[in-house]
Amino acid sequence: MAKITYIEHDGTEHVVEVKPGLTVMEGARDNGVPGIEADCGGACACSTCHVYVSADWVEKLPERDEMEEDMLDFAYEPDPLRSRLTCQIKVTEALDGLVVTMPERQI
Incomplete structure (x- = not known):
């Protein structure tokens, strides 16, 4: 298991253990972490x-592919270096300790 810290925009932290093979998005969804909406269910077809x-x-982390780069154009206040779509990050043991912060809102 990889321990991942999800930080809400207001600073509230959620530390959860995520099974390798899932995505960072699935880890948030399966553990009730607010702030990651995942409207497309992980198909890299939205930026929520x-x-x-x-x-x-x-x-x-592995580099962003072209599809993720394109979808990040639709994200709320993307950061050219730090923004990622959690549906595109596969969890491995090497991600133990990963820390991600949600934006103020998802669009």
């Missing part, structure tokens, strides 16, 4: 699972 990855994790 947008988060800001903690700066020290940006280089540790």
Whole structure:
């Protein structure tokens, strides 16, 4: 299991254990973490699972592919370096300790 910290815009933290093979979005959904809506269910067809990855994790994650880059254009206040769609991040043991922060709102 990988322990992932989800931080709401107001600073409320949710530390949950997520099974490898799931996505960071599924980990939030399955544990009732508010702030990640995931309207498309993880198909990378919306931007409602947008988060800001903690700066020290940006280089540790796989790069964004073209589809994720395109969908981030629709996200609320995307950050060119730290924004990610949680449906596109597969959980592995190597992600133990990952910290993500939700934006003020999802669009």
